[in-house]
Amino acid sequence: MASGQVVKKAIYKTSIKDPGSPGILKMSGDRLTFRPKDPNPAAELDVNFETIKGYKNTKEGSGKPAWLNLTNDQGRSYIFQFDGGYADMHICRDFVGKAIAKSGETTKAAPAKPDVIITPDEQINREELELRIKLLREDSELQKLHKQLVIGGVLTEAEFWATRKKLLERESSKKQKQRMGFKSAMISDIKPATDGRTNKVTFSLTPEIILQIFAEKPAVHQAFLSFVPSKMTEKDFWTKYFKAEYLHSTKNAIAAAAEAAEDEELAIFLKHDDILAKEARQKIRRVDPTVNMEADQGDDYLHLPDHGIFRDDGKEVSEPQYELYRRTLAHDLNRHAAVVLEGKSVEVELEDTKTVAEALARSKQAELANADSDANADQEQLQRVSRMTEIEDLQAPRDPPLALLCIKDPRDYFDSQQVNAVKILGEDAMGTAKRKSAANPRDAFGSLRKCISEVKSVGLRDPVVSSKDAFQVFNALTRDISRTKYDVGRNSQDSALDMLPNIAKEQLLHHWASIQELLRHFWSSYPITTSYLYAKVTRLKDAMSQIYTQLEEIKKSVPANHKQQVSVLVRQMHQALDSAFQHYDADQQKRSAKSSQRPNGYV
Amino acid sequence: MASAPSKLYADDVSLLVVLLDTNPFFWSSSPLPFSKFISHVLAFLNTTLRLHQLNQVVVIATGYNCCDYIYDSSSATNQSSGTGMMPAFCSNLLEKLDKFVTRDEQLEKGGQEGGIASSLLSGSLSMALCYIQRIFRSGPLHPHPRILCLHGSPDGPEQYVAIMNAIFSAQRSMVPIDSCYIGAQNSAFLQQASYITGGVYLKPQILDGLFQYLSTVYATDLHSRGSLQLPKSVGVDFRASCFCHKRTIDMGYICSVCLSIFCMHHKKCSTCGSVFGQAQSDVASTSNKRKTPDT
Structure with a gap:
């Protein structure tokens, strides 16, 4: 199917609310085309699967029409409603799925290779x-x-x-996908579809339903294993089963008894489930004797209108000889509840009835074996179940414990980082110069007084400020003011980044991502203990200095009206890189100092 | 000042109190020499005086060991044209400044160690506020006062309490503290002072154009400021200094009674004498109040 092509009648919609235009959807090879019935160029489509990034579809039985929603890499979506219903949609969906996988592989072949x-x-x-x-x-x-x-x-x-x-x-x-449990709807609620004219009724069975029937009715399961296919075909089996069910639903115990007398296989379905009864007896023995099981009058809301299930025990005749063929609602409900709570223990692809039946039998046996080996095991399990009621799916993913990094003012952070780096770099270099001048108060005061007398003798300088400086100051101030005004007036959501031309924006974002990555590796490799780390740091430093120059180029290349914003963004990156370089240099100096000292000290 | 009541003060008359940093240790290491700096400032003062004939300028020197008024335009009597080189008030001011520096030097005990020491900002702020209070009480009409700190020395954490008190007092009397910081790092004290009092904090990038900064940002009177777009500081360093060791801290202990700040747990508050319960302190020290060493 994937290699050939798929042609389906469909309605193409650009959005959910769009009424759409009917036409022919054709999928072949790596393309998807849509030709509308009415010549409408807007609805015509020719899409390469490479651009399709994902697909969604409506679920069968959700009451919605069969829709397939393809989204492309720009976030645009193509919605197709299939005239042929779900069958067509599934075919197309499978085709799309394979096509996307294929195109993904071919386009990603290059980066995937080094893997x-x-x-x-x-x-x-x-x-x-x-x-x-x-x-x-x-x-x-x-x-x-x-x-x-x-x-x-x-x-x-x-x-x-x-x-x-x-x-x-x-x-x-x-x-690990969420495991699906049984539906909480009862099987007896599956209503047969009647065509209205003949007396024929049709039950539609899915493997899922069958599994549920087996789980709820061990006798049916038992019968299936022993009869099919040796004694009767699967179809006959289910026909008989539903006949029995039908008899039950008519609430006619007498008729049921009569039928059972005629057909012994049918009788199995009509009689009480022996296996169930045995299990029930076992369970009763385990019930906590302190539990008061007597129902309160107030609990009985079944007789209220709009309550209850479509079976009514009240009308049923209760004659002792037909007792065997009568099933109470309470039985069914209890059994159903137990099965639903137990959950699905069978992990097989629900495809073939036979395998389902066998798998269930196997799991049952295992359970039985467990139960026999240790009577207390059940009790323990119950306790464990009640303790472990937390449902995995509903828990937040367990993250490694970490504290969020919160920097109120990034500028301050980078400033302080730089100061620290400078401090580390060596107080001998800058510190001494300052201390020397500050160390001698006499000199300091003397120089200050000299300055004052200099002004006194020379007088004020004629142009206090050179026009060049004044112009520069004006520029800086206007820029500053316009920036703060710009920042204040906007919400933080839409950043200056959105104003930039797309290419510059993408480049900046990419550089930022790679800088972050590099810096993360850079800082995590300190302190350098092995030569491997040393080589890595050197490599990282080279890569970072490359990016540094690239950033400079971006800064130069952007149009003048965006220069300010870009330089603000780039400055942050530069500062982050600078502090890394400073650390590197400081470390380098320390290392060289150490290595030069060693021989002197030891020789 | 005696003639003040007779003057007609409009809403655009200012009283500018300039706090001049004369810390010799800062100026000896500053990229901008003091001679250049003072000539920028003198030009600016002259501009301010000429903007309105009732404008008043007071200059207070913020020294290393003491502070003093070095110029008051209201008490300067002779308005002679001065020498050819500069207006008379400038030579007066320089004269006073020279004397002040000499006195400051005499007070120097020579006990300072390492780095650039801070100047007495708290002292000059208090003097400025005192002067302004005097103006406030001179009559119903008075010029609108504002304080301009021309500062370069680093913050002295030991002055934290005094400076914060001065800031709050200025805030209460609605006196904006403008600050123009010419040191290397931003000054947290001045940032906070300007932020709290609604003044302008500016750290000029081009020091040679200092006069341009001063005349563009700080020359306008308070009334006109409402219609101007002045530079806003993007971030303010709100870190406090602890009362016990005068260290700038990010996180610390707060006395629940008097809100004193400490960098470590004490049994008893040194400010108000409240005794902290032992049990609570155990909880506090293990839970949310962690001490972080200052950076």
């Missing part, structure tokens, strides 16, 4: 590799970063992913 070239010291299983490729494919930013840093040789594959463990974990945890 395979792994340094021998790291062993990555296939699963993780796939996870990484998937992440890269989904996140184009990450992919860009990966391309620049890993393929550019700045970071190794392992280093790059080491900082993204959390991302990988989250991705892999997402993979």
Whole structure:
């Protein structure tokens, strides 16, 4: 199907509310085309699957028409409503899914390749590799970063992913899909579809329903295992079953008894479930004797209008000989509730009835074995279940404990960082010069007095400020004022970034991302203890200085009206890089000092 | 001042109190020499005096060991044209400044160690506020006072309490404290002072154009300021100094009674004498109040 092509009648909508234009949807190879019935060029489509990033579809049985919603990389969506209903939609959906996967592989082949070239010291299983490729494919930013840093040789594959463990974990945890339990609707509520003319009724059975029937009615399960296919076909089996069900639903115990007498297989379905009865007896023995099970008069709301299920025990005859063929609602409800709460224990693809039945039998046996081996096990399990009522899906993902970094004023932060860096750099360099001048109060006061007498003798300078300086000051002030005005008037949501031309914006964002990545690696490799780290830091520093110059170029290249905003943005990056460089230089000096001292000290 | 009541003070008459930093240790290491700085300032003062004939200028020198008034335009009697080189008030001011520096030097005990010491900003702020209070009480009509700190020395955390008190007093009497900081790092004290009192804090980037900054930003009277767009500081360093060691701290202990700030836990508040319960202190020290060393 994926290799061929799919042609379906469909209605193409640009949005959910759009009435849409009917036409022919054709999917073939790597393209998707739509020809509207009425010549309407706006509705005509020719889309490459490479641009399609994802798809959504309406669920069968949700009461909505069969819709397939494709979204492309620009966030635009194409909605198709299929005339042929869900069957057509599923075919198209599968086709799209395969096409997207294929195009993804071809376009991402380049960055994915180096994944395979792994340094021998790291062993990555296939699963993780796939996870990484998937992440890269989904996140184009990450992919860009990966391309620049890993393929550019700045970071190794392992280093790059080491900082993204959390991302990988989250991705892999997402993979374990939520397990589906049984529906809380009762099977007896499945109403047969009648065509109204003949007496024929049709029950539609899905493997899911069958599994539920087996789980709720062990006798049916037992019968299925023993009869099908040796004694009767599957179809016959279910026909008989529903016949029995139908008899039950007519609430005619007498008729049921009569039928049962004629057909012994049918009788199995009509009689009480022996297995169930045995289980029930076992359970009763385990019930906490202090529980008061007597129902209150007030609990009985079944007789109120709009309550209850469409079976009414009240009307049923109760004659002792037919007792066997009567089923009470309480039985059904209890059993159903128990099964739903127990949850689905069978982990098989719900495809074939036979496999379902066998799988269920296996799990039952295992359970039984457990139960037999230790009578207390059940009790313990119950306790455990009640204790572990927290539902995994509803819990927030467990993040590693971390404190959010909150910088009120980034400028201050960077300023202080720089000051610290300067301090570390050596108080000998700058500190001494200052201290020397400050150390001698006599000199200090003397120089100050000299300045005063100088002014006194020379007088005021004729132009107090040179016009060049004054102009510069004016410029700086206007810029400053316009900037603060600009900042104050806008909300923080739309940043100056949005005002920039797209290319500059993307470049800046990309540089920012790579700077962050590099800096993270840079700072995390201090203190340098091994030569490996040393080499890494050197590599990182080179890459950072490259970006530094690139930033300068961006700053120069942007149009004049955006220069101010860009320079503000770039300055932050430069400051972050500067402090890293300073640290590097300081460390370098320390190292060289140490290595030069060593021989002197030891020789 | 005696003639004040007879004068007709409009709402655009200012009383400008300039606090001049004369810390010799700062000026000996400043990129802008004091001679240049003072000539910018003198030109600015002259401008202010000429903007309105009733404008009044008071200059207070913020020294290293003491502070003093070095110029008051209302008491300057002879309005002679002065020598050819500069107006008379300038030579008066310089004369006074020279004397002040000499006195400041005599008071110097020579006990300071390391770095650039701070000058007595708290003292000069208090003097300025005293002067302004005197003006307030001179009559119903008076010029609108404002304070301009021309400062370069780093903050002296030991003056924290005094400076904050001065700031709050200025805030109460609605006197804006403008500050023009010419030192290397931003001054947290002056940032806070300007922020709290509604003044303008500015750190000029081009020191050679200081006069331009002064005349553009600080020359206008308070009334006209309402219609001007003056530079706003983007961020203010709100860090406080602890009362016990006078260190600038990010996080600390606060006395629940008098709101004194401490960098470490004390059994008893040194300001108001409240005794802190032991049990509570245990909880406090383990839970939310963590001490962070100053950076």
